[in-house]
Amino acid sequence: MAETVLSLRDVHKSFGHREVLRGIDLDIAEGEVVCLLGPSGSGKSTLLRTINHLEPLDRGAIFLRDELIGYREHRGRLVELDDRALSRQRAWFGMVFQGFNLFPHMTALDNVVEAPVLVKREDPAHARARGRELLASVGLADRVDAYPRQLSGGQQQRVAIARALAMSPEVLLFDEPTSALDPELVGEVLDVMRGLAATGMTMLVVTHEIGFAREVADRVVFLDGGVVVEQGAAAEVLTNPRRQRTRQFLTHVR
Known part of the structure; x- marks a missing residue:
């Protein structure tokens, strides 16, 4: 059995x-x-944002391996971490948003290397070399000097993925990464x-x-009304869901 990386407990x-x-x-x-x-x-999106503490919890706890995310225990109660400690934890999560969120005044390469240099204090030359490798890995070796306005939506999202990978995250979080794209770019x-x-990325x-989801996911989790309605192996849930609400949803999205 693979080790549990991320645990959410009674998240409200x-x-x-x-x-x-x-x-x-x-x-x-x-x-x-x-x-x-x-x-x-x-x-769904709120859940992702609680994982890297872009949204603080009202109740519950989130752990990356054995470390509590967003909080520390002090005299029997939870206290929110300061900005420096939060930045350290957020580096464990690569977040890819639906709206790309690239800096418009920076080239593709500069967007990718910004966080490793500023947050992780990587050597700029090393960060730029790795940034070029990451952009090549997402098919953008020839666009490293392009600005976001010079890139298609699909290219911008691939830059955003390279930027997330540049932090060597433990977990990649994708918030509807294709919803803002024209169909031909999805x-x-x-x-x-x-x-x-x-590659085995979580x-x-x-x-x-x-x-x-059917092709790539190991597991599908269906949410409705802020609760997990059903979860299981992707083929099982998508082909033969047990819950009526899941069947109803899949009928509409197909």
């Missing part, structure tokens, strides 16, 4: 009076690819993600790409 999160996550329990094994499915508003991003999965992917 509300915005005002709206309870978005209502007690999520989830374990992710090393090298596992897990796809989160569910309707809009089910809590495939090039999914191809990169397939390649990452084949990945948690929010997606509506059912074909990708």
